[in-house]
Amino acid sequence: MRYAETGFNLEIDLTRGNIEKVATDPKDTELYLGGLGTNAKILWDRVPPEVEPFSPENLLIFGAGLLCGTPATGCNRTIVTTISPQTKLMAFSMMGGFWAPELKYAGYDKVILRGKSPDLVYLWIHNDKVEIRDASHLKGKGSVETAEILLKELDEPKAQVAAIGLAGENRVFYASIEQGRSSASRGGIGAVMGDKGVKAIVVRGTKDINIAEPEEYIGLCNEVLAYIKERDGNPIPGVMPILAGLGSPQEMKVHDEKWHTENFMWGNSRTRIKDFWSDEVEKEWTETLESARTRLISCFNCPMKCGATITMPGLPTYMMKCFTKLTYTFGAFSDLDFGLRIAQQATEYGVDGFSAPQVMAFALELYKDGILTDADFPGMPEDSEGRFYYLLDKIVRREGIGDILADGTYWAAQKIGKGAEEYAHNNIKKHEQLPLKLSMLNPIYFLMYSTGEKINITQIEGQFPQAPFPKREHREKFVEDWIQVPDDKFKQYFLDWEMRGENSNPYYPTVEIACDIVDWQEMMHYIDDALGQCAGLSSFPLKPPYHIHNYPKFISAGAGIDMDEEKLTKAAKRYRTLVRAINIRRGMRRVDEAPPQDHWKKRFPELEEQLLDGYYKLKGWNNDGIPTSESLQELGLDYVSEDFIKRGILKK
Amino acid sequence: MKIVKTIRINVDECNGCRACEVICSAVHAAPKYSSNNPARSRIRIIRDPLRDIYVPVLAGEYTVAECAGRDKYTIDGKDYDECSFCRASCPSREEFHEPDSGLPLKCDMCENEENGPLCVQWCLVDALIYEEREVEVEEEETQEELEIGLEALADKFGMQTILDSVARMSSKER
Numbered sequence: 119m120r121y122a123e124t125g126f127n128l129e130i131d132l133t134r135g136n137i138e139k140v141a142t143d144p145k146d147t148e149l150y151l152g153g154l155g156t157n158a159k160i161l162w163d164r165v166p167p168e169v170e171p172f173s174p175e176n177l178l179i180f181g182a183g184l185l186c187g188t189p190a191t192g193c194n195r196t197i198v199t200t201i202s203p204q205t206k207l208m209a210f211s212m213m214g215g216f217w218a219p220e221l222k223y224a225g226y227d228k229v230i231l232r233g234k235s236p237d238l239v240y241l242w243i244h245n246d247k248v249e250i251r252d253a254s255h256l257k258g259k260g261s262v263e264t265a266e267i268l269l270k271e272l273d274e275p276k277a278q279v280a281a282i283g284l285a286g287e288n289r290v291f292y293a294s295i296e297q298g299r300s301s302a303s304r305g306g307i308g309a310v311m312g313d314k315g316v317k318a319i320v321v322r323g324t325k326d327i328n329i330a331e332p333e334e335y336i337g338l339c340n341e342v343l344a345y346i347k348e349r350d351g352n353p354i355p356g357v358m359p360i361l362a363g364l365g366s367p368q369e370m371k372v373h374d375e376k377w378h379t380e381n382f383m384w385g386n387s388r389t390r391i392k393d394f395w396s397d398e399v400e401k402e403w404t405e406t407l408e409s410a411r412t413r414l415i416s417c418f419n420c421p422m423k424c425g426a427t428i429t430m431p432g433l434p435t436y437m438m439k440c441f442t443k444l445t446y447t448f449g450a451f452s453d454l455d456f457g458l459r460i461a462q463q464a465t466e467y468g469v470d471g472f473s474a475p476q477v478m479a480f481a482l483e484l485y486k487d488g489i490l491t492d493a494d495f496p497g498m499p500e501d502s503e504g505r506f507y508y509l510l511d512k513i514v515r516r517e518g519i520g521d522i523l524a525d526g527t528y529w530a531a532q533k534i535g536k537g538a539e540e541y542a543h544n545n546i547k548k549h550e551q552l553p554l555k556l557s558m559l560n561p562i563y564f565l566m567y568s569t570g571e572k573i574n575i576t577q578i579e580g581q582f583p584q585a586p587f588p589k590r591e592h593r594e595k596f597v598e599d600w601i602q603v604p605d606d607k608f609k610q611y612f613l614d615w616e617m618r619g620e621n622s623n624p625y626y627p628t629v630e631i632a633c634d635i636v637d638w639q640e641m642m643h644y645i646d647d648a649l650g651q652c653a654g655l656s657s658f659p660l661k662p663p664y665h666i667h668n669y670p671k672f673i674s675a676g677a678g679i680d681m682d683e684e685k686l687t688k689a690a691k692r693y694r695t696l697v698r699a700i701n702i703r704r705g706m707r708r709v710d711e712a713p714p715q716d717h718w719k720k721r722f723p724e725l726e727e728q729l730l731d732g733y734y735k736l737k738g739w740n741n742d743g744i745p746t747s748e749s750l751q752e753l754g755l756d757y758v759s760e761d762f763i764k765r766g767i768l769k770k
Numbered sequence: 771m772k773i774v775k776t777i778r779i780n781v782d783e784c785n786g787c788r789a790c791e792v793i794c795s796a797v798h799a800a801p802k803y804s805s806n807n808p809a810r811s812r813i814r815i816i817r818d819p820l821r822d823i824y825v826p827v828l829a830g831e832y833t834v835a836e837c838a839g840r841d842k843y844t845i846d847g848k849d850y851d852e853c854s855f856c857r858a859s860c861p862s863r864e865e866f867h868e869p870d871s872g873l874p875l876k877c878d879m880c881e882n883e884e885n886g887p888l889c890v891q892w893c894l895v896d897a898l899i900y901e902e903r904e905v906e907v908e909e910e911e912t913q914e915e916l917e918i919g920l921e922a923l924a925d926k927f928g929m930q931t932i933l934d935s936v937a938r939m940s941s942k943e944r
Contacts, residue, residue, distance in 0.1 A: 324809035332803030
């Protein structure tokens with residue numbers, strides 16, 4: 119018997135309309151765990167670097183994490199993996215919600231899509247019954263609308279729906295896959311789903327998930343619950359409220375947006391408004407959110423309420439999570455009322471809440487500076503809000519200038535020329551980032567921004583405080599119950615970190631220390647992504663309930679795989695290296711590993727080179743960021759090494 | 771005197787996460803906690819997020835047939851479907867039946883658990899609160915679990931079929 123996982127994947131060939139239930143190799147689970155880990159293995163094995171994102175040969179993999187569907191609190195994530203049309207690299211965007219556990223209860227760990235359907239279809243997975251069904255009546259429908267129609271049509275209110283909107287259908291490079299209160303947004307995976315002709319995947323399952331050591335496992339789950347309760351009542355002192363608790367930053371709950379509105383950038387990520395927040399704004403925004411928000415809501419089996427049901431007067435209800443609350447507001451120099459209104463439309467269309475507003479602000483800046491002209495925007499309204507609605511519509515329909523903007527700022531700038539490249543300034547690896555510009559280089563963030571292959575800072579950071587605490591006594595207090603550290607040296611790193619002087623940014627944390635910290639942070643995210651655990655209870659917040667010391671026990675007791683800290687660390691390193699190998703094989707190199715040029719005002723080229731050198735060395739990569747043969751062999755990735763040698767990427 | 775066990779359900783606090791379903795199905799698995807499956811849970815959340823409907827319902831008595839007339843409720847402007855507040859394990863609904871056999875499920879208030887119902891313990895948002903009170907009642911014979919199951923099977927397949935099957939199975943066993 120297989121534990122925690124079902125041991126089966128659904129392989130769906132959309133070109134031929136063929137559906138197969140395929141047993142998986144338990145050895146792969148031991149080596150790559152599940153979720154992201156096994157997704158990466160499949161992508162390496164089956165999608166060679168010559169395959170274009172919109173080729174039928176590209177795969178779109180919906181992987182439920184290894185522990186999804188078990189009683190482990192907050193373990194509910196679907197890891198969606200494909201080759202991104204925007205970055206041309208591996209994308210592995212994730213969504214919480216209810217879909218992954220439902221898939222497990224239906225009897226599958228993954229749904230693997232290949233080929234292309236000639237007509238728009240949806241998939242209906244109901245335990246052993248799996249069908250490819252006509253979706254012509256759903257063409258052009260919104261993602262929330264689609265889910266509503268399908269649940270009614272199938273008369274299955276308990277089914278879970280992952281759907282694309284018009285943006286996905288029209289292959290917008292930052293189209294999302296929406297699923298109830300969650301979405302897999304980054305990397306344009308919705309465009310690949312649209313390219314494959316799949317409007318939605320509906321899942322309903324009523325089977326059991328088995329646990330290897332029941333008493334042991336439930337004991338671990340109860341410990342986590344008790345810790346969450348305890349931690350909830352004791353927020354961490356000395357940090358901003360959104361960093362003090364668990365869960366993703368509680369954007370749906372908080373009204374005080376002074377920090378975000380005054381420290382993040384507005385428009386095309388260039389303008390800081392230092393005195394934006396006033397009593398008047400606070401009053402207005404509080405009223406807006408209070409009247410729009412019906413309820414704070416959660417994902418499957420999780421007490422954190424990171425999302426909300428939002429109803430703006432005159433608009434259909436939708437569900438929102440986290441930071442999209444502010445991104446449209448920032449992009450359009452507008453207010454919260456506008457932000458929450460356009461987000462409803464954007465959710466139905468299915469676009470990424472980071473990239474979409476950035477692209478529109480980019481277009482308007484090009485217009486302001488005369489690089490794009492009136493001829494590019496026929497009939498565009500005068501006001502900023504009206505223009506955003508206008509552009510959003512053009513983009514998802516790929517009409518006129520929208521067709522160019524639909525490829526994201528990097529590719530749009532290439533097409534527009536005339537110096538437009540300078541305006542696509544907030545990207546890493548061709549992908550739009552949070553609108554944040556800072557002063558002094560931070561060595562930890564430099565490494566995360568540069569080398570992270572999630573290409574999204576919020577999916578890499580966490581665990582270690584973002585800034586030093588001013589007083590040593592506060593730091594001492596903080597490390598007292600810091601049980602999550604893999605090694606006590608991390609406590610010392612933090613104790614020695616000062617606001618000013620020798621032990622402050624950019625030279626402290628030192629190269630070696632910064633590498634250690636980033637390695638730990640990244641490892642925890644990668645473990646989460648294999649297990650299906652939400653970062654909000656694990657790798658993202660300070661002092662989370664899940665950590666390197668209890669995770670091995672969860673895996674042993676849950677999945678029946680003999681696991682300890684050392685083995686888990688190595689497994690995470692194995693599939694993290696495999697993700698890199700996939701991207702290296704697709705041409706990614708050191709030269710691509712840089713933060714947005716203007717992310718920090720004060721840069722230190724020599725130090726930055728040292729940081730990359732040090733980090734690559736720690737990771738077992740050569741100076742160009744390529745995993746070495748020795749490190750690959752050590753991880754049991756000999757097949758990667760052989761492939762690299764055959765392709766001339768590594769020398770024999 | 772008898773102790774009446776109650777779970778106070780506060781639908782306003784429910785976040786719809788279904789932790790109650792997870793832990794209920796896990797604690798009732800055999801062996802305990804060896805599996806989980808919300809479809810087997812004796813508490814289900816009637817859930818319609820876009821209409822802000824969240825009703826945790828505990829499995830009540832088994833019923834042979836669905837009711838002739840049903841109620842629809844409108845509360846605070848929200849329309850609740852017929853059956854939203856009903857606890858019955860009834861042929862008209864999917865809730866409270868074993869997914870494989872169709873046998874009825876009934877909440878036992880986790881009578882063997884030291885700290886009371888597990889769904890309450892796992893509901894950190896306080897939508898479920900456990901309460902006990904003493905009331906005076908006349909004792910009556912309670913139906914055994916096996917009997918409840920058999921009665922349901924008889925309703926479903928007919929008594930004669932059940933008797934025939936039992937006879938056939940027992941002759942095989944010999």
